[in-house]
Amino acid sequence: MEIQFLGTSAGQPSKSRNVSCTALKLLDxxxxxxxxxxxxxxxxxxxxxxxxxxxxxRIFISHTHGDHIxxxxxFLSSRSFQGDGGPLTIYGPAGIEQFVQTSLRVSKxxxxxxxxxxxxxxxxxxxxxxxxxxxxxxxxxxxxxxxFRVVEKPRPGELLMDKVAEYNVPNGPLLGQLKAGKxxxxxxxxxxxxxxxxxxxxxxxxxxxxxxxRPTKNIGELADNADVLVHESTFDGGEExxxxxxxxxxxxDAARVARxxxxxxxxxxxxxxxxxxxxxxxxxxxxxxxxxxxxLANDLDNFEITLRG
Amino acid sequence: MEIQFLGTSAGQPSKSRNVSCTALKLLDxxxxxxxxxxxxxxxxxxxxxxxxxxxxxRIFISHTHGDHIxxxxxFLSSRSFQGDGGPLTIYGPAGIEQFVQTSLRVSKxxxxxxxxxxxxxxxxxxxxxxxxxxxxxxxxxxxxxxxFRVVEKPRPGELLMDKVAEYNVPNGPLLGQLKAGKxxxxxxxxxxxxxxxxxxxxxxxxxxxxxxxRPTKNIGELADNADVLVHESTFDGGEExxxxxxxxxxxxDAARVARxxxxxxxxxxxxxxxxxxxxxxxxxxxxxxxxxxxxLANDLDNFEITLRG
Ligand SMILES: [Zn+2]
Ligand SMILES: [Zn+2]
Numbered sequence: 001m002e003i004q005f006l007g008t009s010a011g012q013p014s015k016s017r018n019v020s021c022t023a024l025k026l027l028d029x030x031x032x033x034x035x036x037x038x039x040x041x042x043x044x045x046x047x048x049x050x051x052x053x054x055x056x057x058r059i060f061i062s063h064t065h066g067d068h069i070x071x072x073x074x075f076l077s078s079r080s081f082q083g084d085g086g087p088l089t090i091y092g093p094a095g096i097e098q099f100v101q102t103s104l105r106v107s108k109x110x111x112x113x114x115x116x117x118x119x120x121x122x123x124x125x126x127x128x129x130x131x132x133x134x135x136x137x138x139x140x141x142x143x144x145x146x147x148f149r150v151v152e153k154p155r156p157g158e159l160l161m162d163k164v165a166e167y168n169v170p171n172g173p174l175l176g177q178l179k180a181g182k183x184x185x186x187x188x189x190x191x192x193x194x195x196x197x198x199x200x201x202x203x204x205x206x207x208x209x210x211x212x213x214r215p216t217k218n219i220g221e222l223a224d225n226a227d228v229l230v231h232e233s234t235f236d237g238g239e240e241x242x243x244x245x246x247x248x249x250x251x252x253d254a255a256r257v258a259r260x261x262x263x264x265x266x267x268x269x270x271x272x273x274x275x276x277x278x279x280x281x282x283x284x285x286x287x288x289x290x291x292x293x294x295x296l297a298n299d300l301d302n303f304e305i306t307l308r309g
Numbered sequence: 310m311e312i313q314f315l316g317t318s319a320g321q322p323s324k325s326r327n328v329s330c331t332a333l334k335l336l337d338x339x340x341x342x343x344x345x346x347x348x349x350x351x352x353x354x355x356x357x358x359x360x361x362x363x364x365x366x367r368i369f370i371s372h373t374h375g376d377h378i379x380x381x382x383x384f385l386s387s388r389s390f391q392g393d394g395g396p397l398t399i400y401g402p403a404g405i406e407q408f409v410q411t412s413l414r415v416s417k418x419x420x421x422x423x424x425x426x427x428x429x430x431x432x433x434x435x436x437x438x439x440x441x442x443x444x445x446x447x448x449x450x451x452x453x454x455x456x457f458r459v460v461e462k463p464r465p466g467e468l469l470m471d472k473v474a475e476y477n478v479p480n481g482p483l484l485g486q487l488k489a490g491k492x493x494x495x496x497x498x499x500x501x502x503x504x505x506x507x508x509x510x511x512x513x514x515x516x517x518x519x520x521x522x523r524p525t526k527n528i529g530e531l532a533d534n535a536d537v538l539v540h541e542s543t544f545d546g547g548e549e550x551x552x553x554x555x556x557x558x559x560x561x562d563a564a565r566v567a568r569x570x571x572x573x574x575x576x577x578x579x580x581x582x583x584x585x586x587x588x589x590x591x592x593x594x595x596x597x598x599x600x601x602x603x604x605l606a607n608d609l610d611n612f613e614i615t616l617r618g
Contacts, residue, residue, distance in 0.1 A: 066416035
């Protein structure tokens with residue numbers, strides 16, 4: 001599980017930061033990549049990474065402001081052109097389907113795969129499979145805006161090979177069943193219960209993504225115990241009034257959420273173009289006074305998401 | 310008058326070429342910049358140039374395929390955000406207004422300037438002022454596609470200072486009137502006719518822009534005597550069948566137009582991603598066998614447009 005920042009700018013692209021997109025790479029877990037927001041030129045950023053568009057199966061859109069969605073038509077078209085792409089689901093507030101469908105219709109683009117739209121309205125579970133669950137909750141922005149909490153379910157413990165070695169278990173399907181916690185019967189009739197051969201269940205990881213919002217209670221609920229929190233940081237700590245007026249957060253708001261909700265690592269994104277170079281690093285510096293494990297995200301930064309030791 | 314290539318790729322962006330956009334810089338003539346097609350990430354390309362979005366007053370769209378229009382919503386939003394932009398007119402086939410308006414409405418973008426839409430339907434004059442006229446004609450693509458011919462009107466001759474020096478004309482307004490070809494009266498009562506003091510009228514320049522199309526008669530009419538012809542060159546000379554099937558042209562098609570219609574300089578654009586590096590230069594090399602003044606356009610190339618000597 002890795003996270004890669006494809007766009008970390010607020011509102012408009014700058015020379016060093018593109019508009020919003022964050023990729024959650026679940027290659028080991030699902031052989032899939034999920035995108036969170038798709039600002040203009042997301043497909044251009046992807047060209048600079050090892051992400052293959054056909055691996056992108058789910059797209060989560062926080063809100064419909066242009067810097068978070070204008071890359072959708074181009075990305076979807078190129079994913080189609082490159083072929084081999086299976087179905088894709090877009091989760092987002094009302095309006096996304098109309099924007100995408102109008103763009104594809106006017107441009108006479110026939111995509112080669114089905115697109116499913118899930119309209120976000122209420123807080124709660126929006127996706128679940130054997131390995132992951134995704135929750136959303138309404139934030140506080142000028143237009144409906146949603147945060148996301150990706151929860152990896154507890155993973156079965158590893159097969160204890162020392163213990164297995166005491167029995168005559170042949171390599172192959174039987175070993176696999178044991179690893180899956182099932183009961184197997186050996187050739188001599190002996191029964192083994194997989195659960196006796198597994199180490200402790202490992203807790204899953206939690207990744208929370210909070211784009212455009214003022215500070216609001218739901219953020220904490222989405223971020224609680226997250227291993228990784230990605231949080232917008234449009235303004236610096238001195239600009240609280242400005243942040244409030246424009247329905248945004250400061251770097252200190254983000255750090256407080258991380259501190260108060262037992263977060264592992266905090267990544268600041270959605271950085272206003274006014275903070276370039278040293279000024280950007282100052283955001284990180286200031287936030288670290290509140291929450292030490294704060295990192296300023298830069299375009300194309302890629303981080304492995306590990307469980308906290 | 311300069312021309313700058315902001316995107317020279319066909320269909321999809323590559324690492325070295327963005328999707329279609331060509332800027333015609335009319336700063337000396339009108340203090341304006343005109344764009345021809347606005348592919349995704351055109352605003353990102355503009356960040357790398359000296360073009361100021363507020364100077365862009367007219368946008369000409371050849372056809373509605375995504376690689377020619379998906380940059381419109383982002384460009385228009387950023388032009389608004391940056392302020393000071395006056396009215397803007399978009400000329401293009403039916404569908405552009407719906408695409409732009411849906412994008413702006415869904416993203417809740419209120420642009421700070423009026424946008425006028427001119428739907429292209431018939432061949433002929435689509436814009437005219439004192440200095441320029443723009444003509445369009447239907448090309449032959451899978452969807453309605455239009456070419457453009459920008460004609461600079463003949464410019465008055467320069468003031469012949471040697472001849473003026475024979476008279477006692479004071480610096481200032483009188484000299485200006487003389488330069489404008491008017492009749493002035495000197496302090497001693499002598500009358501001078503400006504037309505007697507001007508050199509020969511200088512012909513205007515002609516720039517023709519031909520995006521996606523098969524070879525077709527209208528191209529020649531738009532390109533006739535052009536000082537600069539920008540022509541799509543999606544395929545190489547060996548791929549004529551492929552070009553026909555996909556409603557495109559080869560580099561040789563472009564060169565033949567230039568040769569047969571007394572063109573000054575030919576710029577090849579809309580280059581398929583299959584032609585990178587040496588293969589791209591091969592397109593130019595092959596086309597030069599037919600028309601010597603052929604240039605492969607690369608992203609951000611900027612050329613002064615001069616009258617032919
Ligand atoms: Zn926003
Ligand atoms: Zn086309």
